[in-house]
Amino acid sequence: MSSATLILSCTDRKGLVAKISQFLYQRDANIIDLDEHVDKNEKMFFIRIEWELNGKANLTDEFIGEFKKLADEIGANWEIKPNENKKRLAIFVSKYDHCLLEILWRYSNNELHAEIPLIISNHPDLEHVARQYAIPYYCFPITKENKREQEEKELELLKEHRIDTVILARYMQILTPRFIAAYPNNIINIHHSFLPAFIGADPYKKAYERGVKLIGATSHYVTEELDEGPIIEQDVIRISHKDSLKDLIRKGRDLERLVLARAVDLHVNNRVLQYGKKTIIFE
């Protein structure tokens, strides 16, 4: 049976769960999953509900219209999505293949609830990978001079393919504010460090030189401030003085792959709610 997901946030007050669950119950909805969170400091209420679509619980105009009334009443930000509608992802890559392969393997294995209509790169190197998975590959070489113009073409292509979310799978270009503004809260990056440690270029080199005993990877939403967007997922792995810089890069690759894959999985299943500089993860 098909289902839908509501994600909602508003100022906390009494009776919010009752109001929302009552709304669904009156429409005969069967709630499959409900997760709520109250941030007591900020006095904010967050909820995610999944229910089976059936009869009056279907996402008709009437249903949506009535829910809008309820949401307006409580001053909420909200989104309701039918879970059949897979998010449409564009993967951006440069020359490293590990994050791309990880996502494509999960995709081809029906593990990733998403569509991947295209791959975009600033280099031709990974076209053979795209071909293996029969996904169109577009190459837009980037220079200082043509960046703006190339991004325009990319944005057009994304629009054409009705892309919801851009995944930067070790894409080695910094996007312009204009590009970022076109996909608010919908560009996911993987940074090869435990943020906020080692922001910017060459984090493994910096980690090596600092002599840390663990290295990390961080997947986050992209905002205008470099590596400062809301964090979705992080993980670390132990290293030692025996590890050369090359070893760090090799060990880090496994982290990058898994951390990005987990973040993308959470995102496409509508399990991430961005709130200020942070995320609420409904697991």
Add this chain to the structure above:
Amino acid sequence: MSSATLILSCTDRKGLVAKISQFLYQRDANIIDLDEHVDKNEKMFFIRIEWELNGKANLTDEFIGEFKKLADEIGANWEIKPNENKKRLAIFVSKYDHCLLEILWRYSNNELHAEIPLIISNHPDLEHVARQYAIPYYCFPITKENKREQEEKELELLKEHRIDTVILARYMQILTPRFIAAYPNNIINIHHSFLPAFIGADPYKKAYERGVKLIGATSHYVTEELDEGPIIEQDVIRISHKDSLKDLIRKGRDLERLVLARAVDLHVNNRVLQYGKKTIIFE
């Protein structure tokens, strides 16, 4: 402001969240925390709700009586507890002090939401620890012959001190079925292995001989079957061929302490729901 916690389980059906949250809303309760889980295989519904006690939401006989009606209607198992009422714990120890010290340190640091009216041991060795924390220490030496008789005395003492939960902090005696039956779902043990690996005696020795690369600790409720009760918390730590049996024991101690402390913390905050051989952990 004081608060209460409901833990409830029943066969899953439509409208359960609505029904329960509506009940609370109608009594002006402010829900602080709500966590629900549906086991689709078993078609079971589990929920934990915490709300502020105030006015009609107080735990009066009327409130409880009316909730009982609702619960009977849906055929639920349930418990409502005022969070002020701290659980009363009896710590059982033998000669090892690390788990006892960990719990007492958290207790004295106001980190453990519980009362510890007494410590019981089959050896006199740790009496000085009890004295440091000004907690009565009772010693009941156990032999094959006197076990039943000594347990009777212990049970009497527990009754007298209105003990809710028994914590076996590396207590090196197997309790009789009679004792276990007196505290159903309320005896917590720490086993020094990653269960179900290395059930029974000498798990570190067995782990050493098997050559595992990680050792673990498991905190679980005690049932009649040795080391087979519902697991509350587990964790592991990496070891290598360089570690002697003595090193395993030393490294394992840190795990045992933390895993038991986390399990006790979850239990005293009514965050564990036992269901068959498993637990639902409302974190």
Add this chain to the structure above:
Amino acid sequence: MSSATLILSCTDRKGLVAKISQFLYQRDANIIDLDEHVDKNEKMFFIRIEWELNGKANLTDEFIGEFKKLADEIGANWEIKPNENKKRLAIFVSKYDHCLLEILWRYSNNELHAEIPLIISNHPDLEHVARQYAIPYYCFPITKENKREQEEKELELLKEHRIDTVILARYMQILTPRFIAAYPNNIINIHHSFLPAFIGADPYKKAYERGVKLIGATSHYVTEELDEGPIIEQDVIRISHKDSLKDLIRKGRDLERLVLARAVDLHVNNRVLQYGKKTIIFE
């Protein structure tokens, strides 16, 4: 510059490091890496040395002959391998592709110091993967009746391709003792549990039913006793009551891939020394 690796074990006694390092120094060898371990219980000495091959330190018959004298004198088991000589691996698979893909990705990425001349399966399903990587794929369907016969053909094929080590990448057949005897200490398996928990079939189902809070994967050498061979590498991942059996299988796949890949990496770089039921890992 090319290099060689010595792995040696013998009864512990005074002067072993001096004797062996002196032997190399007298031949002008530059030691790149040395790791020794003494098991005080067993009074055993273990050492791994890597040195640059050059001049008198080359692996000539004279060098080997003289080292043999030294080794005989101290009653040692030993192996000296030129590091240029990559181990030749045969990957055995059934229908799951994740472990195979992980190894092939590392292989194609020049991350795995090995040759993979062939893939063997009891099913035709993964032939397309082999084709992508241009590796010959041989299919030997197995029934109770033909197992012995098919294994004979497989062994012949392995011999023909001068295979050193067999990797069971979720190969769903139990090998006969005869097959195992043909590759002593050179068959590596990945078991989808934290051994010795959940030996045998369906470990995820057993883990799900037992209600463990962590699941694991174990890579080990294959011996005649099922899942009892020396462990090379293990790891675990946290799960919760929210995870269905399907979730366990999905999360476990990531563990299986990484644990097997790390074990294979250690093995092909001559970093594993089997000793009784255990391994010494020279990292």
Add this chain to the structure above:
Amino acid sequence: MSSATLILSCTDRKGLVAKISQFLYQRDANIIDLDEHVDKNEKMFFIRIEWELNGKANLTDEFIGEFKKLADEIGANWEIKPNENKKRLAIFVSKYDHCLLEILWRYSNNELHAEIPLIISNHPDLEHVARQYAIPYYCFPITKENKREQEEKELELLKEHRIDTVILARYMQILTPRFIAAYPNNIINIHHSFLPAFIGADPYKKAYERGVKLIGATSHYVTEELDEGPIIEQDVIRISHKDSLKDLIRKGRDLERLVLARAVDLHVNNRVLQYGKKTIIFE
């Protein structure tokens, strides 16, 4: 039988292991443990050797004199220490007791190979802990005006008690360069973040505001640059949006305790070699 430990570093060249192990062998030393590391980038050689003291292998003036000749010849930094000689530690604390208690528990449990002749604090709060363990407690309240003067008194006291190493167990004062210079490479701090993330004050608050998914703790040697000294040990723990700042502080305490305890353990067993801004850990 008693033993000694050599820690040595020098520019890498051929025959170093042979030369050093030969030196010991000629004096009938039985090597218990040997760990060497070559940093190929820096062309540096590092070694730690433990051997049994007996006959000619004893640390006589002659032995030391002859080893000095060898060391001079290869231009090495080195230290030889009899393992009987426990390092003498002074613990510095302020008001938090968790790190202090962790160290004292291990100390009283004979798990820490060290002497703790005194505890120094800038507050009187933890005197009762010191009294429980019968260790002298000295209180030196610090103001901007008297810092220099108080440190002088502390240094005198340390000298009097022949202290080798100062452990800052959440000591909430920044030491002056003069104090730091008095104990080069021998002051160990615990910082409550995963350095280099969240340097300086209030790391948990910063972590909370940044919305990280893991928090950490770092134990390092103190140098003049705040939180920039060589790292000995680090670890992390997973958190979520459900954790308040108070939860972070509580969860972090367990990390701080264990990370500091592990770092102190490595240090007192002469298993840490500082090299530039990094450490070599001989485990």
